[in-house]
Amino acid sequence: MSLTFQQVLFPTDFSELSNAALAYARLIAGTFSAQLHCLHVVDDAYQYWSAMGPESIPVGPPPEDLLELGRTRMEKFRTEKLGEMKQAVVTDVTLGRPFAEIIAYAREHKVDVIVMGTHGRGAIAHMLLGSTTEKVVRKSPCPVLTIRASEHQFVMP
Secondary structure: OOOOOOEEEEEOOOOHHHHHHHHHHHHHHHHOOOEEEEEEEEEOOOOEEOOOOOOOOEEOOOHHHHHHHHHHHHHHHHHHHHOOOOOOEEEEEEEEOHHHHHHHHHHHOOOOEEEEEOOOOOHHHHHHHOOHHHHHHHHOOOOEEEEOOOOOOOOOO
């Protein structure tokens, strides 16, 4: 069996935790001369409603504004973190439930591996908050490499 990766997906929320996983995504993409896909998902559950019922209104910025902010942040991320990469990099920003959008993107682009950070929350916080990473691992059409920043610091050889 030969193991090759042509499409590597790196979902990011632009946090330090996701930046720790970026080193692994870059290494895999570079080693296999694979295309790196960087995806940011604006969570559509961000809005809170001021009242319940047919006359309720969302509190918070409109989704278009959040998408534009995400695109601006992704462009800055591309320039600062991916500017010197030799292989092709694809970036995308979308709106939806993060785990569902990550899985849909992986299927649509025939991704070979997903590389993402995990918070490593305790059992109670996990039970209350859920885990995007866990949902991706359970439903992904391809292998998922999860990185806990506090467990291991990546050092280039």
